[in-house]
Amino acid sequence: MSTGDDDILNDFLAEAGELVEQLGTQLMALERDPGDTECLNAVFRAFHTVKGGAGFLQLTPLVELCHAAEDVLNAVRNQRRACDTDVMDAVLQAVDAAQTMMGELAMGSPLTAAAPELLMQLHALLEGGTASLPKAPPPPAAAPAAVAASDTISDDEFEALLDELQGKKPAAAAPQPSAPVAVAPKPAAAPAPALAPKAEVETIRVETQKLDLLMNLVGELVLVRNRLKVAKGDLDEAGARAIGELDFITRSLQNTVAQVRMQxxxxxxxxxxxxxxxxxxxxxxxxxxxxxxxxxxxxxxxxxxxxxxxxxxxxxxxxxxxxxxxxxxxxxxxxxxxxxxxxxxxxxxxxxxxxxxxxxxxxxxxxxxxxxxxxxxxxxxxxxxxxxxxxxxxxxxxxxxxxxxxxxxxxxxxxxxxxxxxxxxxxxxxxxxxxxxxxxxxxxxLTLAVLPALIVRCDGRRFALPLAPVSDVFRLDERRVQRREHWDVVDSRGAPLRLVHLDRWLGTEPLIGARHVVVAQVGDERYGFVVREVVGREEIVIKPLGASLRGLAGVSGATVMPDGRIALILDFNGLVAAARALRFEDAAHG
Missing domain, CATH: 3.30.565.10 (Histidine kinase-like ATPase, C-terminal domain)
Structure with a gap:
């Protein structure tokens, strides 16, 4: 297969695959409201569009399947067949078979033909079904470009279909005699008010690997920016201003790339x-x-x-x-x-x-x-x-x-x-x-790459705590700490706050002297995480854990600090779970 053929196949997989994915939701909506003509036509057009692309690529099993489902839906559109449970069951099975074929295409495997029983069931719905739909408006005229009269499709028509699916405005072309389109006569009516033209959005398809690489590069840029910000105080005014501008540009780039990756x-x-x-x-x-x-x-x-x-x-x-x-x-x-x-x-x-x-x-x-x-x-x-x-x-x-x-x-x-x-x-x-x-x-x-974090210190080491759940930070007063149900508890803003001691989780000597509490929401409860000191806020780049730390309760990742050293990213939920386990041990020992 040539590069051009590969590109056409990839376009078909992307666009037709999206249509097939949407069919499940559309059919569920149609089952709830069988009289929804607009939804029925959308389902019909989706099968016809997939059939047209499959015919261009000579994917015979997919063409036969879509054609059989299309015939049934057309009978429903023409009120020759009721949109009943039998129709829905058969068409949904056709969607399952189409999804299987799309997966095989993506893997480069030969297509598995739809089960003969399914094709027979679809054909039988045409032969045996004579009930009509409850009062429903007649179907609109067939949509140009999406519904053609013939079962085959030309090169130009397939390109036009892809353009339409991608939201591109098709170029004007002379009508093709081989694919006539029925034109309904326009009833006499007062001219409708002119509508403002809808702004077109140009799109381009980009490989996900390139987006991943771009996000990784942005992450590395964030690390360099963090190092420069630490050195900012040693520079003259011009150097400090340049670092400030770099900080602004890095944040803007980071937000833009994150938006591109959003779905x-x-x-x-x-x-x-x-x-x-x-x-x-x-x-x-x-x-x-x-x-x-x-x-x-x-x-x-x-x-x-x-x-x-x-x-x-x-x-x-x-x-x-x-x-x-x-x-x-x-x-x-x-x-x-x-x-x-x-x-x-x-x-x-x-x-x-x-x-x-x-x-x-x-x-x-x-x-x-x-x-x-x-x-x-x-x-x-x-x-x-x-x-x-x-x-x-x-x-x-x-x-x-x-x-x-x-x-x-x-x-x-x-x-x-x-x-x-x-x-x-x-x-x-x-x-x-x-x-x-x-x-x-x-x-x-929202994203897995860059995380706003609160940097804390405990037992001489720095740790990063996700900032989003954090609601408060205060200095711990030992005189206010009480023991309740094997938890250390302190009143905070008029409510009891259970304390989770980071030194106990680390298995080190208990902290003595000044300590701080980071208050965070975990599930439906607030907990206070006791640390030696709070260093400050930092945007960190998440790095995967090594095999020795993977699965350790309370640790979700690691990051590189501005001085080049590694800091663990802690998981509030894991820390609470570990504290509960320690609480049960304390209870067991009286």
């Missing part, structure tokens, strides 16, 4: 309505998926990294959380469960909520199951609060499912979720009420 989380959310529907039908359940905040943007690497953990959570919500219709009715609930996925930005972090109105989780059952599996000691289990019992679900090997199935019961899901979120310098928390439902909250940074 809407809707790219991940789009797959979940169909995924939840498939799982629910397999289990004989009903579920409605609600999406909020799909336009919330975060770093592209985070978008990709969050995909698998979110799939685990959605599967668990439908499998474990949402009850069967009969059970829900007995409990006074609607037969169909509700699953909400919401994304929002909080400072320099993204919060994602996954909430269901299912059966909820019984903390006592989790406590008993953890004891049964030997995951915790009896003494520890006795002292766990209901909220702490809920966090047991994230322990490795924990599962409350008695039977093993394709969906759950293997003791992995939530442990995988927790570990992957922590690798993203994020945190996942769970809240649940029996009979009312379960809510999972994820917080991850």
């Amino acid at each position: 809407p989380i809707g790219k991940v959310f789009a797959r979940f309505p169909k995924l939840a529907r498939d799982i629910a039908r397999q289990l004989g359940k009903q579920v409605n998926v609600q999406l909020e905040g799909e336009d919330t943007e975060l770093d592209k690497n985070l978008v990709e990294a969050l995909a698998d953990p979110l799939v685990h959570m959605v599967r668990n919500s439908v499998d474990h959380g949402i009850e069967a219709p009969a059970t829900r009715k007995q409990a006074g609930k609607p037969a169909a469960g509700t699953l909400l996925l919401r994304a929002s930005q909080e400072g320099d972090h993204i919060r994602i909520d996954i909430r269901d109105d299912g059966a909820g989780i019984d903390p006592e059952r989790l406590r008993a199951k953890a004891l049964e599996k030997g995951l915790i000691e009896p003494e520890t289990a006795e002292r766990l609060s209901p909220a702490e019992c809920l966090q047991l679900i994230f322990l490795p090997g924990f599962s409350t499912k008695e039977e093993v199935s394709d969906l759950s019961g293997r003791g992995v899901g939530m442990d995988v979720v927790s570990s992957r979120i922590k690798r993203l310098n994020g945190h996942v928390d769970l809240d649940s009420k029996p009979g009312e439902g379960t809510s999972l909250r994820i917080r991850v940074p």
